[in-house]
Amino acid sequence: MKKLSIAERLGMVNYQNQGKTEAKPHILVDTDICNTGCDHKATTRVCPANCYTLDEVGKVHFQFEDCIECGTCMYACDKGAVTWEYPDPEIGRGVKWNFG
Amino acid sequence: MxxxxxxxxxxxxxxxxxxxxxxxxxxxxxxxxxxxxxxxxxxxxxxxxxxxxxxxxxxxxxxxxxxxxxRFINHRRLSFMDGDSSFSIDFKSSSFDEKPYKGVIxxxxxxxxxxxxxxxxxxxxxxxxxxxxxxxxxxxxxxxxxxxxxxxxxxxxxxxxxxxxxxxxxxxxxxxxxxxxxDDYVPADALAVGVKEIIKFDQEVLEDRFQLSINSGMSNEFIGTATQGVEGGGFLYTNKDSISFGLVLGMISLRDSGMKPYDILNEFKAHPVIADTLRGGEVVEYSAHAVSTGDMKVMxxxxxxxxxxxxxxxxxxxxxxxxxxxxxxxxxxxxxxxxxxxxxxxxxxxxxxxxxxxxxxxxxxSFVLQDMKNFQGAVEFLHSKEMFQSVPGLVCDFGKQFFSIKNEPTPKTREMLSKSVKKHSSYWQLLKLGIKGARSL
Missing domain, CATH: 3.50.50.60 (FAD/NAD(P)-binding domain)
Known part of the structure; x- marks a missing residue:
């Protein structure tokens, strides 16, 4: 089987309110904490949806749009940078599995 | 209301x-x-x-x-993997066809x-x-x-x-x-992240490949190279016309590995033994979720x-x-x-x-807390480095010696085993592990 990129994999995921242009973020990340006080930047390594990325100068960036609500970042961040909530069914962007 | x-x-x-x-x-x-x-x-x-x-x-x-x-399960397999091999314990029994089923996928x-x-x-x-x-x-x-x-x-x-x-x-x-x-914050060391793909097959192909009858299914767990050295293991379960295939990876071990979970999944799929198993399948869903490892300290x-x-x-x-x-x-x-x-x-x-x-x-x-209490040692045992690194390596190394016929004088099985043990561990380590395993499992 051919290797799949994370983009191809996330392309198979259905999200609630997919059609809406704006959604309320359900995870807030204080990247100042990541970029000044964190030695491991674990979220950029463990997030299975690649929502946490490092740029060329090693700074952490976060986007919630691809989030599949797995919860991993909530545990991986031990610096208090991640505020994690469930997405609002009406105005949030959350996952909707076909198989699960 | x-x-x-x-x-x-x-x-x-x-x-x-x-x-x-x-x-x-x-x-x-x-x-x-x-x-x-x-x-x-x-x-x-x-x-x-x-x-x-x-x-x-x-x-x-x-x-x-x-x-x-x-599907209901009447076929179970545990596979130890190294880079090019897989050594399995395989058990199938029609006694598991009896209802109520012992497990359903x-x-x-x-x-x-x-x-x-x-x-x-x-x-x-x-x-x-x-x-x-x-x-x-x-x-x-x-x-x-x-x-x-x-x-x-x-x-x-x-x-x-x-x-x-x-x-x-x-x-x-x-x-x-x-x-x-x-607690407001639950630490990652008692958690894992599961990543999974649903891989679709023609139903007949699936049933032939995994020797399934109409309703029966197989569960296969993997330890060793499946996880690229990260604590955890792999799984494969047969659905009606697809398989659930994935990995469970310890969060801290994953963090320290420098590898992304989905890249490890790609490596797992590319393993020669697995690649043969998955041939012709089509991925229709990728999913992931945090999962507790069973460590009671985070209850x-x-x-x-x-x-x-x-x-x-x-x-x-x-x-x-x-x-x-x-x-x-x-x-x-x-x-x-x-x-x-x-x-x-x-x-x-x-x-x-x-x-x-x-x-x-x-x-x-009930069995829930009885088992969780009685098998806390097993949880620890299974997450020890020996279990997901040395043991699978040793087992596969032994398999390569034992199952290869070279048309040259064949060493006795004990010598083969001894060679594999020395290469991947030591008798002392293994004895310690054996005692730990015997106590905990």
């Missing part, structure tokens, strides 16, 4: 639905709230519901034309939805067909407390009241934390309070004992026990902590 419910169940996964089904059978007025568009829309599991619990909850479920499960988006239908049927058959409800697509934001007692829930601006609340919200237990039963401080019970993975009831990864059966049983406790509370008119404690006592006496 002005009236107070007997119980509000938060979360329509297996724990919540099992609780609801039990409440309905006992003529309780309840409200079950699920945040997904339907039950199962938000759930991910590896995929085996072990044990016979389902047959108690839904008698003769297998007689249904399209019951919620994919499920896909949650389908299974939970089916179980929710059973709850609806039970509500309609109960004394209160118009006073119990299942409400999907609603997010519970708060458990309402009054003088330390749970009295209801808030979802947006709306509040609903009940004599009791069952929290069955899953591993990411925000409400369990909010009511103070769990909530308590799983009951005044008017309050916590069930399923919200209470961290999950374990990999080496024999199976159990979680959905724990969810089911804890949900049933929670509901039974609520029924007793209604009968006695006392929803206080004193009555709710019976839930903990029942769970302590």
């Amino acid at each position: 002005e009236d107070k419910f007997d119980c509000i169940v938060i979360g329509g996964g297996i724990a919540g639905l099992s609780a609801a089904l039990t409440l309905a059978k006992n003529n309780m007025k309840f409200l079950l709230i699920e945040r997904g568009e339907f039950s199962g829309a938000k759930n991910v599991s590896g995929g085996v519901l072990w044990g016979e619990g389902l047959s108690k909850l839904v008698p003769n479920y297998w007689e249904e034309e399209d019951a919620g499960f994919e 499920v896909l949650r988006a389908k299974f939970d939805n089916w179980l929710a239908e059973k709850v609806q049927e039970a509500i309609e058959a109960s004394k209160y067909p118009d006073e119990s409800f299942m409400a999907p697509n609603i997010l519970v934001e708060e458990v309402l407390m009054d003088n330390g007692k749970a009295v209801g829930i808030r979802a947006g601006e709306e509040k609903f009241y009940a004599d009791s609340v069952i929290i069955s919200e899953g591993v990411n237990n925000l409400l369990t934390r909010q009511v103070g039963l769990q 909530p401080k308590e799983i009951y309070g005044d008017g309050l019970l916590v069930a399923g993975e919200a209470a961290n009831l999950l374990m990999n004992s080496g024999k199976a990864i159990q979680g959905m059966d724990y969810a089911m049983h804890s949900g049933v026990l929670a509901a039974e406790t609520i029924v007793e509370a209604r009968d006695s008119g006392d929803f206080s902590k004193n009555t709710m404690k019976a839930y903990r006592d029942k769970l302590e006496k």
Whole structure:
């Protein structure tokens, strides 16, 4: 089987309110904490949806749009940078599995 | 919906639905709230519901034309892997064809939805067909407390009241934390991340490749190179016309590996033995979820309070004992026990902590907490470096020697074993491991 990129994999995921242009973020990340006080930047390594990325100068960036609500970042961040909530069914962007 | 419910169940996964089904059978007025568009829309599991619990909850479920499960298990395989080999312990038995089945493979988006239908049927058959409800697509934001007692829930601006609340919200237990039963921060060292693909096949191809009959299925767990040295293991379960294939990776070990979970999954799929198994399949879904490893140190401080019970993975009831990864059966049983406790509370008119404690006592006496307590050593054992690195390497190295015929004088098996042991470990290490394993498993 051919290797799949994370983009191809996330392309198979259905999200609630997919059609809406704006959604309320359900995870807030204080990247100042990541970029000044964190030695491991674990979220950029463990997030299975690649929502946490490092740029060329090693700074952490976060986007919630691809989030599949797995919860991993909530545990991986031990610096208090991640505020994690469930997405609002009406105005949030959350996952909707076909198989699960 | 002005009236107070007997119980509000938060979360329509297996724990919540099992609780609801039990409440309905006992003529309780309840409200079950699920945040997904339907039950199962938000759930991910590896995929085996072990044990016979389902047959108690839904008698003769297998007689249904399209019951919620994919296949029952009569074939089990544990594979040790190194870079180019796989050495398996394989067990298949037609005695497992007997009903009730010992385990069924499920896909949650389908299974939970089916179980929710059973709850609806039970509500309609109960004394209160118009006073119990299942409400999907609603997010519970708060458990309402009054003088330390749970009295209801808030979802947006709306509040609903009940004599009791069952929290069955899953591993990411925000409400369990909010009511103070769990610490606000749960450390990653007792958690893993599961990544999974659903790989579709022509049904006939699937049945031929895995030697399945009409309804039977196989579970295969993998340790060793599957995880590229990261703590954890792999899994493969046969669905009707697809397989659930993935990895469970210890979070801290993953963090320290420098590898991404989905890249490790790609490597696993590219392993020569696995590549042959997956040939011709088409990936139709990629999913992931945090999962508890079964380490009891991250269990909530308590799983009951005044008017309050916590069930399923919200209470961290999950374990990999080496024999199976159990979680959905724990969810089911804890949900049933929670509901039974609520029924007793209604009968006695006392929803206080004193009555709710019976839930903990029942769970302590049941296989759920008995097993979790008895196999804590096994959890630790399976997460030791030897188990996911040295042992698979040693086993495969031995296999390569033992099964190869070279037309040159063949060493005795003992010499082969000795060579493999020295290469990957030592007799002393192995003895220590053997004792640890014998004690814990």
